[in-house]
Amino acid sequence: xxxxxxxxxxxxxxxxxxxxxxxxxxxxxxxxxxxxxxxxxxxxxxxxxxxxxxxxxxxxxxxxxxxxxxxxxxxxxxxxxxxxxxxxxxxxxxxxxxxxxxxxxxxxxxxxxxxxxxxxxxxxxxxxxxxxxxxxxxxxxxxxxxxxxxxxxxxxxxxxxxxxxxxxxxxxxxxxxxxxxxxxxxxxxxxxxxxxxxxxxxxxxxxxxxxxxxxxxxxxxxxxxxxxxxxxxxxxxxxxxxxxxxxxxxxxxxxxxxxxxxxxxxxxxxxxxxxxxxxxxxxxxxxxxxxxxxxxxxxxxxxxxxxxx
Amino acid sequence: xxxxxxxxxxxxxxxxxxxxxxxxxxxxxxxxxxxxxxxxxxxxxxxxxxxxxxxxxxxxxxxxxxxxxxxxxxxxxxxxxxxxxxxxxxxxxxxxxxxxxxxxxxxxxxxxxxxxxxxxxxxxxxxxxxxxxxxxxxxxxxxxxxxxxxxxxxxxxxxxxxxxxxxxxxxxxxxxxxxxxxxxxxxxxxxxxxxxxxxxxxxxxxxxxxxxxxxxxxxxxxxxxxxxxxxxxxxxxxxxxxxxxxxxxxxxxxxxxxxxxxxxxxxxxxxxxxxxxxxxxxxxxxxxxxxxxxxxxxxxxxxxxxxxxxxxxxxxxxxxxx
Numbered sequence: 001x002x003x004x005x006x007x008x009x010x011x012x013x014x015x016x017x018x019x020x021x022x023x024x025x026x027x028x029x030x031x032x033x034x035x036x037x038x039x040x041x042x043x044x045x046x047x048x049x050x051x052x053x054x055x056x057x058x059x060x061x062x063x064x065x066x067x068x069x070x071x072x073x074x075x076x077x078x079x080x081x082x083x084x085x086x087x088x089x090x091x092x093x094x095x096x097x098x099x100x101x102x103x104x105x106x107x108x109x110x111x112x113x114x115x116x117x118x119x120x121x122x123x124x125x126x127x128x129x130x131x132x133x134x135x136x137x138x139x140x141x142x143x144x145x146x147x148x149x150x151x152x153x154x155x156x157x158x159x160x161x162x163x164x165x166x167x168x169x170x171x172x173x174x175x176x177x178x179x180x181x182x183x184x185x186x187x188x189x190x191x192x193x194x195x196x197x198x199x200x201x202x203x204x205x206x207x208x209x210x211x212x213x214x215x216x217x218x219x220x221x222x223x224x225x226x227x228x229x230x231x232x233x234x235x236x237x238x239x240x241x242x243x244x245x246x247x248x249x250x251x252x253x254x255x256x257x258x259x260x261x262x263x264x265x266x267x268x269x270x271x272x273x274x275x276x277x278x279x280x281x282x283x284x285x286x287x288x289x290x291x292x293x294x295x296x297x298x299x300x301x302x303x304x305x306x307x308x309x
Numbered sequence: 310x311x312x313x314x315x316x317x318x319x320x321x322x323x324x325x326x327x328x329x330x331x332x333x334x335x336x337x338x339x340x341x342x343x344x345x346x347x348x349x350x351x352x353x354x355x356x357x358x359x360x361x362x363x364x365x366x367x368x369x370x371x372x373x374x375x376x377x378x379x380x381x382x383x384x385x386x387x388x389x390x391x392x393x394x395x396x397x398x399x400x401x402x403x404x405x406x407x408x409x410x411x412x413x414x415x416x417x418x419x420x421x422x423x424x425x426x427x428x429x430x431x432x433x434x435x436x437x438x439x440x441x442x443x444x445x446x447x448x449x450x451x452x453x454x455x456x457x458x459x460x461x462x463x464x465x466x467x468x469x470x471x472x473x474x475x476x477x478x479x480x481x482x483x484x485x486x487x488x489x490x491x492x493x494x495x496x497x498x499x500x501x502x503x504x505x506x507x508x509x510x511x512x513x514x515x516x517x518x519x520x521x522x523x524x525x526x527x528x529x530x531x532x533x534x535x536x537x538x539x540x541x542x543x544x545x546x547x548x549x550x551x552x553x554x555x556x557x558x559x560x561x562x563x564x565x566x567x568x569x570x571x572x573x574x575x576x577x578x579x580x581x582x583x584x585x586x587x588x589x590x591x592x593x594x595x596x597x598x599x600x601x602x603x604x605x606x607x608x609x610x611x612x613x614x615x616x617x618x619x620x621x622x623x624x625x626x627x628x629x630x631x
Contacts, residue, residue: 145514147511
């Protein structure tokens with residue numbers, strides 16, 4: 001568990017990065033291959049405040065990480081990231097492949113802990129409480145997740161939704177008791193009208209987009225407060241993608257959403273706030289329009305302009 | 310610097326002669342011909358075996374031989390049929406699969422989903438490999454050793470003086486389960502390994518623990534793999550001779566032991582189609598080759614049927630995740 005420096009930590013939970021950044025570096029043009037070998041010159045720029053202190057604090061912070069570092073063996077995937085997740089908003093994590101955004105996302109419901117080599121430092125808070133104090137299963141009920149590939153279980157549509165509601169052990173709720181919750185979840189995920197007559201059909205017979213919305217409904221059924229989306233549309237066609245995006249925007253009033261995406265247009269369409277990550281560092285965090293239209297860090301500018309990806 | 314390296318690479322590529330696709334060389338053509346010949350001759354051999362067995366078997370197969378019990382006789386006309394061996398084969402196959410399936414599933418789940426401590430997992434894997442490789446006569450002799458112990462008397466054919474023969478459907482079924490076990494383990498492991506990691510994670514992400522994930526998500530997904538493994542194992546049991554000869558005895562008819570229904574049959578000795586064919590073939594003592602051909606054909610049909618079932622289960626039970 002990471003120790004926070006009391007003086008440095010401001011009210012909104014922002015902890016300045018501990019790593020000192022040096023100014024300078026080569027100015028001569030170098031090849032891409034050589035650039036990878038050397039520390040990135042753009043990273044060696046002046047420190048950019050990535051937490052937007054100018055925003056009013058009327059929002060409710062549901063989750064936040066404090067100096068969170070995650071490493072797999074010797075490789076540091078996430079470095080000292082402090083990031084708030086606000087209720088009623090969509091937070092998009094963007095950045096090039098391998099920048100640690102998926103690892104960061106998966107750490108929020110402790111799926112990362114399933115990897116034997118993963119090591120975590122720093123804290124993750126849910127409603128102000130350290131998540132280490134919660135049982136993993138309890139945490140995952142409050143922080144749901146949707147994956148890159150639609151992955152309904154090989155059972156009926158109804159049973160897929162009811163799966164999370166059925167407790168293991170003595171008293172299994174009857175189908176009739178579960179039905180209102182199942183129907184409600186399907187309605188919230190915008191799938192009800194398409195499947196209301198085929199609830200007993202196998203879920204794997206649905207189309208990819210329908211399967212993904214079924215997975216959303218499945219997550220919603222256990223009433224999470226935060227929903228993590230790991231590139232939820234990358235395996236889907238454009239029409240299914242836009243339906244999922246609509247669903248995300250509709251859901252954000254009732255549930256905080258964190259989405260990892262490679263698709264900048266998608267981030268622009270759905271996100272209220274954006275965090276840009278690069279090589280494990282959180283480079284910039286702010287309101288979506290600001291990050292996309294007036295990014296403060298050079299690295300962010302290059303990325304949102306499409307210079308690299 | 311980088312550009313010069315690139316130029317060097319280009320120069321190297323130019324020096325290398327690009328081979329134009331043309332006619333195959335003679336050795337390649339001979340190789341392809343031999344591969345074709347090998348494949349075709351296998352087909353011919355399989356076809357000859359099947360047709361010969363069908364011709365021989367069907368010419369002697371009739372309703373009487375499959376509905377009558379075998380009788381010991383020097384004249385072939387009076388040797389009866391092979392109803393008891395058919396029943397024996399069915400009993401052994403079902404028993405072996407019934408014992409092997411739960412144990413095999415348990416082993417496969419532990420190996421795939423837990424596999425810790427790793428040395429123990431490797432040890433178990435090696436054990437399964439040894440069972441696969443062991444000749445069934447070796448397993449049979451070992452089984453005889455175990456079931457001849459005095460405490461095994463409740464499961465075995467016993468003499469009036471209290472001597473335990475170590476021969477019964479129980480004994481043969483238990484050892485037969487070892488023959489089927491590696492197939493169940495293999496089928497289940499393959500099925501579990503084919504389930505993407507994110508499906509397990511999706512279950513964890515709903516706040517489920519490992520036990521519920523295995524029971525409610527992985528087991529239903531692996532169902533067809535388990536069924537495939539069990540069916541393959543059944544085909545092997547139905548075709549095994551050594552275990553039957555050593556552990557089931559050579560009585561032609563079912564010989565119930567003790568007074569309890571069902572249990573007495575399982576405790577007693579009997580025969581299966583394989584031991585019946587062995588006894589009555591021209592090489593055996595029974596001297597009823599016509600019956601042997603008919604029985605062999607029935608056995609072949611059972612095994613082919615089980616293998617077709619495997620294909621059908623595998624095709625039907627495929628779950629496709631994107």
